[in-house]
Amino acid sequence: MKNEERKNENETGEKNSKELPFEIDRRSVYKCVQCGTCRSVCPVFDAVGWESANTRGRMLIIKSLLEGRPPSEDVLPSLASCTTCGICAAKCPAGANPPEVVEAARAQLVKCGVTTEAQENLKSAVITYGNSFGDTKSRKHWLSETERSKLPEKSEYVYFVGCFDSYRYPEFAKKTFGILQRFGVTLLPDEQCCASPLLRTGFTEDAEKVMKHNLEQIRKVGAHTIITSCAGCYTTLKNNYPEELRVISLPEFLAEHLEELNLKKLDFTVTYHDPCHLGRHNKVYNAPRKVIQAICTLMEMKNIKENARCCGGGGGVRTGYPDISLELARTRLKDVPEGVDYIVTSCPLCVRNLRDAGGDIEVIDIVELVAMAIE
Amino acid sequence: MDITTEIRKIVGDRLSVSPSELYCYSSDASQVKGMPDYVVRPKSTEEVSLIVRLAYENEIPVTARGAGTGLAGGAVPVGGGIVLDMSGMNRILEIDIDNIQVVVEPGVIQDALNDALKPHGFFFPPNPGSSAMCTLGGMIAYNASGMRCVKYGTTRNYVRDLEVVLADGTVIHTGSKMLKSAAGYDLTQLIIGSEGTLGIVTKASLKIVPLPKTRKLVIASFENAEIAGQAVVKTFSNGVIPSACEILDRVSLQVLKRYDPNLVLPSEGDVILFEVDGTESSAREAAEQIMKVCVPLALSMSLAESEKEMADIWAARKLVGAAVSRLDPTKSRIYVGEDVGVPIKQIPELLKRVQEIAEKFDLPAMKYGHIGDGNLHLALFIDVLNKDEWDRLNKAADLVHRTAIELGGTVSSEHGVGAARAEYMKAQWGPALEVMRAIKKTLDPKGILNPGKLGL
Numbered sequence: 001m002k003n004e005e006r007k008n009e010n011e012t013g014e015k016n017s018k019e020l021p022f023e024i025d026r027r028s029v030y031k032c033v034q035c036g037t038c039r040s041v042c043p044v045f046d047a048v049g050w051e052s053a054n055t056r057g058r059m060l061i062i063k064s065l066l067e068g069r070p071p072s073e074d075v076l077p078s079l080a081s082c083t084t085c086g087i088c089a090a091k092c093p094a095g096a097n098p099p100e101v102v103e104a105a106r107a108q109l110v111k112c113g114v115t116t117e118a119q120e121n122l123k124s125a126v127i128t129y130g131n132s133f134g135d136t137k138s139r140k141h142w143l144s145e146t147e148r149s150k151l152p153e154k155s156e157y158v159y160f161v162g163c164f165d166s167y168r169y170p171e172f173a174k175k176t177f178g179i180l181q182r183f184g185v186t187l188l189p190d191e192q193c194c195a196s197p198l199l200r201t202g203f204t205e206d207a208e209k210v211m212k213h214n215l216e217q218i219r220k221v222g223a224h225t226i227i228t229s230c231a232g233c234y235t236t237l238k239n240n241y242p243e244e245l246r247v248i249s250l251p252e253f254l255a256e257h258l259e260e261l262n263l264k265k266l267d268f269t270v271t272y273h274d275p276c277h278l279g280r281h282n283k284v285y286n287a288p289r290k291v292i293q294a295i296c297t298l299m300e301m302k303n304i305k306e307n308a309r310c311c312g313g314g315g316g317v318r319t320g321y322p323d324i325s326l327e328l329a330r331t332r333l334k335d336v337p338e339g340v341d342y343i344v345t346s347c348p349l350c351v352r353n354l355r356d357a358g359g360d361i362e363v364i365d366i367v368e369l370v371a372m373a374i375e
Numbered sequence: 376m377d378i379t380t381e382i383r384k385i386v387g388d389r390l391s392v393s394p395s396e397l398y399c400y401s402s403d404a405s406q407v408k409g410m411p412d413y414v415v416r417p418k419s420t421e422e423v424s425l426i427v428r429l430a431y432e433n434e435i436p437v438t439a440r441g442a443g444t445g446l447a448g449g450a451v452p453v454g455g456g457i458v459l460d461m462s463g464m465n466r467i468l469e470i471d472i473d474n475i476q477v478v479v480e481p482g483v484i485q486d487a488l489n490d491a492l493k494p495h496g497f498f499f500p501p502n503p504g505s506s507a508m509c510t511l512g513g514m515i516a517y518n519a520s521g522m523r524c525v526k527y528g529t530t531r532n533y534v535r536d537l538e539v540v541l542a543d544g545t546v547i548h549t550g551s552k553m554l555k556s557a558a559g560y561d562l563t564q565l566i567i568g569s570e571g572t573l574g575i576v577t578k579a580s581l582k583i584v585p586l587p588k589t590r591k592l593v594i595a596s597f598e599n600a601e602i603a604g605q606a607v608v609k610t611f612s613n614g615v616i617p618s619a620c621e622i623l624d625r626v627s628l629q630v631l632k633r634y635d636p637n638l639v640l641p642s643e644g645d646v647i648l649f650e651v652d653g654t655e656s657s658a659r660e661a662a663e664q665i666m667k668v669c670v671p672l673a674l675s676m677s678l679a680e681s682e683k684e685m686a687d688i689w690a691a692r693k694l695v696g697a698a699v700s701r702l703d704p705t706k707s708r709i710y711v712g713e714d715v716g717v718p719i720k721q722i723p724e725l726l727k728r729v730q731e732i733a734e735k736f737d738l739p740a741m742k743y744g745h746i747g748d749g750n751l752h753l754a755l756f757i758d759v760l761n762k763d764e765w766d767r768l769n770k771a772a773d774l775v776h777r778t779a780i781e782l783g784g785t786v787s788s789e790h791g792v793g794a795a796r797a798e799y800m801k802a803q804w805g806p807a808l809e810v811m812r813a814i815k816k817t818l819d820p821k822g823i824l825n826p827g828k829l830g831l
Contacts, residue, residue: 026760027704027705027760030707030759030760031700031704031707033404033697033700033707033708033709033710034402034403034404035404035444035505035696035697036403036404036442036443036444036505036508036509037505037507037508037694037697039442039444039508040484040486040507040508049416049462049463050391050396050399050414050416050460051396051399051400051414051443051460052393052395052396052399054399056399056443057399060398060399060401060402061395061398061399064395064398069394069398072394074393074394074395075395077393077395078395078396078399092697093634093694093695093696093697093698094697094698094699094700094701094707094708095698095700095701095704096700
């Protein structure tokens with residue numbers, strides 16, 4: 001958070017919440033023994049420097065709320081600025097899971113009426129328009145009328161496009177669907193936001209409604225497997241939707257079907273950025289690397305897999321704290337090795353943030369790499 | 376005078392009085408609590424000096440803080456006032472290989488310094504378990520050490536010069552780049568370990584040493600911790616000084632295996648890790664000698680020579696203290712009575728008495744630490760939601776501290792006294808505590824620097 005913003009908090013005083021009890025699983029909070037190991041890895045802390053911007057600070061603030069401090073807007077610069085990247089959980093010797101605790105705390109703050117304007121705008125966009133951008137276009141605008149009319153009504157496989165590919169990177173959606181159609185994959189008749197932005201920022205009740213809608217759509221199509229190319233959608237569909245759903249990420253699907261794709265070798269070198277919600281949160285590390293190595297040379301970044309640094313785009317931080325978010329992306333670009341032609345990743349949110357950080361090397365989605373090898 | 380306005384004139388927006396921010400600076404890794412009124416993140420010696428002078432003039436307590444990884448409440452502002460978060464002053468100002476030293480600001484992280492020194496073939500040896508996040512300023516203030524202290528000594532052995540802001544804002548240097556000096560009192564040594572009660576370190580010149588050519592690790596397990604302690608005493612009396620000598624009791628081993636199931640560690644007994652370093656031949660000779668000494672006492676022994684295997688074991692060892700919850704998710708490790716030390720010969724007795732205390736209070740205990748220098752880290756763990764367990768924990772910790780003093784040892788070997796162990800200073804030091812009080816009064820007549828610490 002900006003220092004200016006802190007100053008204002010201090011001087012304008014606190015806006016207190018509705019008087020509701022703040023309650024989350026205490027054991028999950030008290031697992032933190034305040035050793036400070038997270039200071040060595042928390043990317044937001046690295047950018048901001050105040051203890052409240054570090055995982056330990058967030059856990060302490062949540063403790064204070066559990067111990068009776070009234071929730072107020074004063075806690076937001078800390079609790080709303082976590083990207084939920086999970087590197088603290090990966091490193092925590094005590095086995096705490098701070099991203100889960102932070103999300104639970106955000107949900108309680110929402111109940112207490114303590115939210116940021118950015119959070120409210122995000123929620124309102126998803127609830128009103130079914131997407132996180134508040135875009136009024138059809139979610140399938142990237143398909144022609146004819147293509148839309150030919151979509152199979154029933155299929156065992158569904159491509160969950162996600163808000164980003166639908167509205168910001170329709171070319172990714174086109175390329176992804178172009179590949180997946182060969183395998184009989186269809187789209188949902190009325191896909192809505194997966195609910196990730198709502199869940200990450202604490203709007204659990206609103207998220208339930210959106211998830212219910214998407215589940216009905218999935219049942220309508222009769223699909224048993226959902227394929228998605230967005231790391232945020234992937235972790236949400238996999239971990240927040242009912243367990244009977246089989247969810248596969250696009251890199252996993254591509255890795256499983258490498259032979260059928262008949263990819264040609266390309267003479268360049270790329271590096272790979274592990275999206276937090278695909279990598280650390282779900283341990284999908286090898287599939288994207290297998291796909292890349294089937295096409296070209298892979299040169300790894302300085303910090304990879306479990307140690308990969310966050311691009312800064314997740315957890316509502318890109319919307320709420322764009323300066324911090326871009327600072328994280330710039331730091332991540334420093335991990336790129338010399339001599340690579342592209343930075344490949346498999347999450348549109350990471351693509352956007354890393355592109356916006358303004359490096360010299362082009363950032364592409366894995367589907368673009370695969371499309372080059374098919375063409 | 377409005378203090379907030381005055382501080383802001385000095386550091387601009389690097390001041391916070393937000394209640395959430397203040398709360399984050401009201402504790403460290405210990406159980407000590409104290410709410411500051413202001414948190415300031417200075418960027419220069421001049422800013423520190425101006426803030427301290429302002430505090431002096433207005434009799435406001437000032438507590439310096441590094442990464443807040445302390446285990447005794449040393450950086451906790453128990454008297455309120457200003458917390459100076461020094462972690463933003465984190466530049467390595469000079470790597471002077473010709474004079475085998477570096478000049479650093481106090482916020483430099485220990486690992487970051489060693490990362491910068493590695494390409495030059497040098498290192499700064501004191502390495503606490505918290506080396507990934509602790510600051511050199513904190514290490515100086517608490518005379519921190521760590522696993523390699525048995526051969527390389529503590530932070531105290533590596534400081535050539537300190538730039539210190541005194542209680543009235545005056546800036547002094549306590550030494551120089553000289554290897555030695557016979558001129559006057561050794562103020563450098565006075566400041567080291569003074570926990571921010573005499574002055575605030577804003578720069579330090581530190582001695583560095585060449586990296587050893589190789590390291591080897593003897594892993595020996597013993598039927599019980601007492602026998603393990605005897606093996607350590609025998610190793611030393613046979614003339615071998617390992618570069619690290621760590622005990623991991625059987626509970627610690629279970630915790631480590633939960634943390635990293637791939638670690639190559641014995642499955643039974645209490646373990647001693649003997650690290651030796653030097654040239655290939657000297658390290659091999661020392662490792663063989665240790666194994667020979669341990670043969671009659673050990674259940675099993677092995678030698679780790681691959682860098683990765685050793686690095687994995689040390690990385691896990693560094694985090695074992697906080698990892699107890701891996702064994703039982705309802706239990707948390709509470710840092711009390713965790714840093715006692717005794718003369719090496721008394722180690723077997725300390726291990727026995729500590730185990731008896733844990734049993735007496737019915738508390739699960741994990742024993743690990745730098746047994747080679749007599750420093751035992753006792754980890755007592757409790758359900759933090761159970762008040763009775765808290766009561767038993769505090770009683771046990773009290774007894775552990777008193778036992779260490781009785782055995783001719785110390786209540787803190789490397790974590791410091793802070794507020795957590797202040798009550799034992801009289802018992803440990805007797806009339807020498809009055810000398811410390813006199814020094815404090817001379818250098819900080821208004822008592823603004825980190826009040827409530829060291830039993831002063």
